Amino acid sequence: RPSKLKEGDEIRIIAPASAPDMANLSKGIARLKKLGFKVSLGRNIKRLVQVHQLAATAEERTNEIINAFRDDNVKAIFCARGGYGSIHTLPLLDFDVIHDHPKIFMGYSDITALHLAFNKLANMVTFHGPMPGSDPEEIGKPYFKIIIEVLEGKMMNFATGDRDLLVKYINPGTVEGISIGTNISVASSLIGTKYMPDTTDKILFAEDTGIT
Secondary structure, X not given: OXXXXXXOOEEEEEOOOEOOOHHHHHHHHHXXXXXXXXXXXXXXXXXXXXXXXXXXXHHHHHHHHHHHHHOOOEXXXXXXXXXXOHHHHHHHOOHHHHHHOOOEEXXXXXXXXXXXXXXXXXXXXXXXXXXXXXXXXXXXXXXXXHHHHHHOOOXXXXXXXXXXXXXXOOOOOXXXXXXXXXXXXXXXXXXXXXXXXXXXXXXXXXXXOOOO
16 A cells, blocks of 8 residues: 655646646646645646547556656655546556555546556555546645545544535445445446456445436
C-alpha cells in the first residue's frame, strides 16, 4: 500500500483519459496548493496535444502514468479528469513498476479501469475521489478535507461531524471487509478480463450517469 500523505508532499497530476479543461485544472491546482501541497504536471498536460478528445496517444498517456510512479519525489498521483480512454493504456502498462513504486492514486469515472487493474495486477490500494480538472470547486470543501485526512492515515467516522456530511443508512448495521469502487460502465467492460479483481465478499460502491 502507498505511504501516507503529509503537508508539503508533491502531488503529480496526470491525464490518462480525456483532456482536461485547463481553466478548471488551474483552479484545482490553486486549491491543492492552498492546502499545503506541491503540485507538478505530467508531460502530456504541459503540452496538451489532444488526440480525438483524448489527452494524448495511448503510448504517451501510458508513459505519463509510469513516469509518475517512477518519480520518487512524487508522493501522490491525482488524475486530471476521466471521460474516456484509460482502458487503452492497460495493455501497455508495466505493472511491475507500479507494484514496486506504490503511491496514492486518485480519480473516478473512467479512471476505474486503472483502479481495478492496479488492484488486480499490482496489488495496490487506490482511492476514488475528486479530480482537479473536473471538480475544482470540490477541492477545499469540508468533505475533501476528510479525504485528505484519510490519505494522511487518519481514521474517520463518517456518521458524525458536519451535518452536510452525514451518511444516510438505508439498512443500518455493521459490515467489515475490503471495498471495491467502480464506475458501472467501465467495470462491466472489464468483466472476464485479466484486469478485473475478484469481487467475492467485497463491499461494492459504484457510480455512473444515465444508468437505470
